[in-house]
Amino acid sequence: QKEVEQNSGPLSVPEGAIASLNCTYSDRGSQSFFWYRQYSGKSPELIMSIYSNGDKEDGRFTAQLNKASQYVSLLIRDSQPSDSATYLCATKGVGGGSNYKLTFGKGTLLTVNP
């Protein structure tokens, strides 16, 4: 059973701080990794994707991937109250129909306090 694990939170940070969100996955063959942001009552929206080891930066967001440790993280710099949401980590399976299937974690609720 492929699993993606996240701390459910809530993770609370002050405005302007760095928020660090973590995710581990069980399928060693996973090749693609995604972070989605979901506001309460809304649908998820993609904020970062990462496919190779190392860091990937996009504005205030940095995704970090370590395949050896089966670990992916999301850093949010200069956190804003508008970043308050649930962040979902997702991984892609390998081969055949798995090319189309994402496995999602349960999400981490982030609260940024003004």
Add this chain to the structure above:
Amino acid sequence: DGGITQSPKYLFRKEGQNVTLSCEQNLNHDAMYWYRQDPGQGLRLIYYSQIVNDFQKGDIAEGYSVSREKKESFPLTVTSAQKNPTAFYLCASSFPGALGANVLTFGAGSRLTVL
């Protein structure tokens, strides 16, 4: 504007009734998906379709049915066999391809409540 339209946004169902959730996309995506989300839970895959007239069961297909007669449309029927259907249902679509297939675009969701 391109996107995914789900309807209805809210739906109430009596026990024993079948209901159909609509999903239409104008993104020209080949692949479409249905996910279910329960409070405090991640998304669980119900069904997915790679091309027209073909679909595959996801992790929790029991009690659900789908059809894919047109590229743009992927309706989901929640049957009376689904024992706990109250949930938030999300439709998504993506382009094919090993990496691009998983950049999902989601609709706004349909919230189903069983009375």
